[in-house]
Amino acid sequence: MSGTSITVPFFSPDPFVADHDALLKIIYDLGTGPDQKLILGDRTAELERRLRRTTGAGDVVACGSGTGALTLALRALGVGAGDEVIVPAFCFPAVASTVAGLGGVPVFADVDPLTMTLDPNAAESAVTERTKAVMPAHLFTAMAAMPALTALARRHGLTIVEDAAVAQGAVLDGTPAGRWGDIGVFSFFPIKPFGGAGEGGVALTDEPELGRAMRMLRNHGQDGVHRFLHHRIGYNSRFDEVLAAFQLHRLPELTERLDRRARIAGYYTERFAPLREHGVVVPPADRNGRCAHTYALLLQRRDDLRTHLEERGVAAKVFYPVPLPRHPAFAHHASAGRVWPHAEYAGAHNLAVPLWPELTDGQVEQVADSVCDFFA
């Protein structure tokens, strides 16, 4: 490491820097308020209503985290012991651990070499008679190939859990992220597009029965009417009122924040387009199916670029260097003989540069300049 100090951190040091006073007031008002229902109360219901309106989903169920939402989704769809769920080999571990946690089998399929999301052909060849669902995840700046995956699911009678944890606000062929699957999931982890002041997430569905099932499962299998009557083995995966009130406070600015992210990503793409002649994989410029969560490049000299950026005060990050089938937790699910060359390649060659809405234009230029002069 050089002695240079980082002037552009990879994550926003404080995504809510302008909202501290509002958040403190929310906490005080809840603690001293007449309505001491601090979990799954009126504010949570209001947030669910507002998100139904903005996404057009028939039902939105707030729960403990994005990962928690994936588990509720899989349970609601009936995934259980021995059931296979096709998941991308290059991804955050939640897509595999949630399946394994239910006694199911995560079946790893390779990813597309450019978008790094689940490859529909690889997914198709992983289908067996035990396959119950497909769980694509949108990643970095790309939504997964939902039209092809939806067609695949229809052909084989499978359900889709759409991991849209990073893709809230993205739209593909006119359909928003989170609305393609039988159930879609957003995460409110602080650094996410609609990050919150703690852990939380939502599951979206148009199927009333699935919505009801997830509401029951998130709160110990209760039906919301008969207290302490437990219809199903459920979880505690609930949403706090502090978080709900804060999300409601932040919701009006969401579009603006997403636009800012998209503008930064667009600027990067414009600046980095010439690097394609150096063999760098740069996200495409079109807006269809684009999210602007994590801006990752694929390149041969990844580690050298990372060092170069750090010397210029820019923190960069490698995502998922080890494909999921090689994690000790999941290795026993990785069928012998199967390989995931694109997942391996992505793990060995991706590098993400800072992308968060509070970046100043100067910082954004500093990042772009630093990347470009590596190739000069």
Next chain:
Amino acid sequence: MVADQLTAEIPFFTQRRSFDLRWEEMARQICEVLDRGEYSQGRKVAEFEAAIAAYTGAQHAIGVNNGTDALVLLLRAAGVGPGDEVIVPAFTFVASASAVALVGARPVFADIDPETYNLDPEAFDVTSRTRAVMPVHLFCQMADMDRLLSRTRRDGVPVLEDSAEAIGMRWNGVHAGLLGAGGVLSFFPTKTLGALGDAGMVLTDDPRIAERAAALRWHGRTAADPDVSGLAGVNSKMDGIQAAVLLAKLARLDEDIARRAVLADAYTERLRDTPGVLRLPTVKNGPPVFYVYLIEVERRDELVEHLRRDGIGTEVYYPTPLHLQPCFADLGHSRGEFPNAEAACGRTLALPLYPDLGIEDVDRVCASIRGFLTGRPS
């Protein structure tokens, strides 16, 4: 004024007054979370974990998202899984048993001591499939840990404590959760130490359990190797804001516990010898910590309705024993199998009990109860 007092609501739980009184310290703690931008886990949670370790004497305190998750992580960290059986009392909150089911194991129910509502140490059989015994410490006291531990030691089966309600409870000086292989705490808002939302903790002196639980809460990863899941984990981190609120409250916990004891004594004094009151808290496994003041009464459900009309909130812990819950129907139990648990479910009633409560509130609750049970309006 008098009329106001007579008609003012006495909710089952509120912290309006004490939250306001402690706001300065709370705001100071919360601002540290905000200024560092550490909303999930982070240094404030680590600080709270250290403070709970110091308060309880635990070698390891692992902050998680809620008490149920703490049970699931404790069971998994202790190696309980598919094919295993865990002994659980039939009278408790569902999580004691659903956590067992969630790790793929089978809860085997046992009856309770009718006076303490906790697991009867003689009421179960240990078999070759029994992987753990899970006593639950409910309301104001622990299960009889001397008799239980002498049994489990003889049978060579580990004890995992559902000590979710038991902060401040100690057995011969050892804090609840630390008498066996490990235990949990819940910081559900109404708890003796309550957050402003969900939060929980795993307590253990066993470094192996601690290490596994800490990895499991963070997708099976460790700080040393954050790119790889060693275990199929979950996301169960504690929010920094909750840790801040809890740290501020922990500083006054012993005061709160003392206040609860005063209120509990006031209830007992006023309700003693009331016709129709079948049982007041019977402390056998003390010293007590009154999280819940629970009585048994005749015509319980009518009394709940009467108190509600009188503006008094109550809770029924618990209306249905676990062996008769629909979610455990596949275990094939029927009514009559656990008579003490079933009897308790028909008669128990929890009265308002929290530091904000005044003695005059206790007076009003007791007068209302007496009025209903004796047929003479107060």
